[in-house]
Amino acid sequence: MKLPAPPTEKSFPSPLHHPRVATVIGRWLGIAVAVCFLTGLYSHFQQDTPTWLPVPSRPAGLYRVSQGLHVLSGTVAIPLLLAKLWTVYPKLFAKLPSPKDLAPLLERASILVLVSTMALELFIGFLNTLQWYPWPFPFRQTHYALAWIIVGALLVHLAVKLPLIRENWRRTPELAPESLPPATTGLTRRGLFRTVAGAATLVGITSVGQSAPALGPVAVLAPRKPNVGPQGLPVNRTAEAAGVTGIGPDWRFTVEGLRQLSYTIDELRALPQNGSDLPIACVEGWSQGARWEGVRIRDLLELCGAPPKSRVRVVSMEKGGFYATTELPEEFAADPLTLLALRLNGGELALDHGFPARIIAPNRPGVLQTKWVHRLEVIA
Template sequence: MREGTFSSALHDPRTAVVLGRWLGAALLTCFLTGLFSHLVQESPAWLPSRPVNGYRVTQGLHVISGIAAVPLLVAKLWTVYPKLFEWPPVRSVLHALERLGIAVLVAAMLLELLTGLFNTLQWYPWPFPFRQTHFWLGWLATGGLLLHVAAKLPQIRTHWRRARRAARNTGTTGTTGTGPVEPQRRAFLTAVAASVGLVTLTTAGQSVPWLRSLDLFAPRRPDLGPQGLPVNRTAAQAGTTTLPADWRLEVGGPHPVRLSLDELARLPQYEAELPIACVEGWSASARWGGVRIRDLLALAGVPAGTALRITSLELDGPYRVTELPAEHARDPLTLLALRVNGEVLAPDHGYPARIIAPNRPGVLQTKWVTRIEVG
């Protein structure tokens, strides 16, 4: 590497440590909320039905922290990239292993954030399944990050505090030939923080209602779509545009029943204000009306505390059949929804009937329901 090739004083450990703190916080938040999201998409029995906005908050935070991590990762890589051009490239076996670990860490982080961003757009230009790949990349990136922190811990401890304290510990002056380092660092870090704030403010509105007016660059607007709600999977995509003439809701149990739409309409009707919160990060609240699931179970002689299997009319797809845990089944807010915001469900929102339950991912709020049975 030629002398002076990387002349900026900001290619230094102190700047890298500060950015690493910010990036580490964003990635850890993204990993933990993403792990939670992955687990709850399996309808675990331990997931409570309250608070009703629980998944909306955790998944919104997952996408917000993932998007915020992008400019932080770019800034961090800019700060440390001269290390990639050190000569000789490998000085020992230990040094080779360290560089290999950094290469794996950077690749995993870039792929994790890139695939996550593409998922918010519902664009999958790759042959592998997104959900499983994203899950394991998350573990790989987090594990690599923890190993990297362990390897660099002495340097991190030295430069954790302000530069003038670090200078006393290392014997450096904290200045370059072009002027003091610390003012340059403050300006650079301020610019990075401002870019992260700008990206967050202009995208978080897809899940944070009070930021909706600033939602300029998020992939989705939660107030746009049929009946004022977005749609991920349309009736045309699901093959449910034509309702069978003999459609009946089948409720299995000791006394199974088959109910037409008219018969469902004659049952006691309830309303609930609940959000649809999707894994892509957007969420929107609506007023849903219909029949309580626990009332349907009572008609079929099924005990209220019973886990259920919900089957959709859609022809295929990973969520054609879903599980409804016992706690959600007995919750009075869990409905077989027939209406949204006072209108009969549009086909894209699940006509003739769909599940709506509190604290549940949108992919599990099954549309075009045709059968409910004991799970």
């Protein structure tokens, strides 16, 4: 019995695989990737701030918006990437280019790198929102490196495909649906566009509620409910996980500057107290506003005789971890909203929220809002 001939690219004549369809969906995917990349850079610079680009402390809620957009655009990119791959999969059956044809070889190589890297980037990014890390490599550094590989491969791919993209960028009479072969699946091009746009919108609406409280009731795909947790605020890292099992009666808070200061918890409470309405905004995409009360960091720096524009090293009682010691840049240390917080939403800090004292500052990732603080070290 004669075996059927293997499929070729021409075996898929449906207009749903037309370059015009790939171009339209590619535009949507490109917007999602651009937003995700730029907001990801901003998040990375929050933790690894270059000397030539200091991060400002205002607007106070900027990181909340930026990281919410980062996770939203990455989530929306998943159905868009799947749709884009479906429109172009007949290319897998195209004849392999000759080793002498540089452009087609470059195109194939860029597609291989782009698709594999983007799939891995979205996969580990999604698992990060669940706080599940089943791999031995550091997530943040790997996520950052993959983003630059994606950008490089995407630029190469766009350069090679630019003539085809320009040809199919705008709808023309030649590209109108009625001028193309009829669809064999019963789904028209407009129907495909509506389906893809609807899927991306649905995924976005049902997940963005973790950072947009108004959509919280429909956030069925969001891994976090922002208002669920002790004192109405979620907890990423509990005191038990951080190795902080309790606070003894001999606990003291110290500030090391020109003059060394030392306070008990009651002495901290006796200092002038201030309030700040600030969100906790985490890299996983969730955020929740709260009312914080405590002592301004800039007041503590003034009391210890710190010079102007001092940076501050913040030391936690946490046992190990990447963020047991953090640093407050001068813009944040001097901001009147930055507190050594002692109270949350009208009550004493819960142990899981950093009792007896924690840092809260405007426009900062949650991982840098250090909990269980027991020492500040002034860096002139």
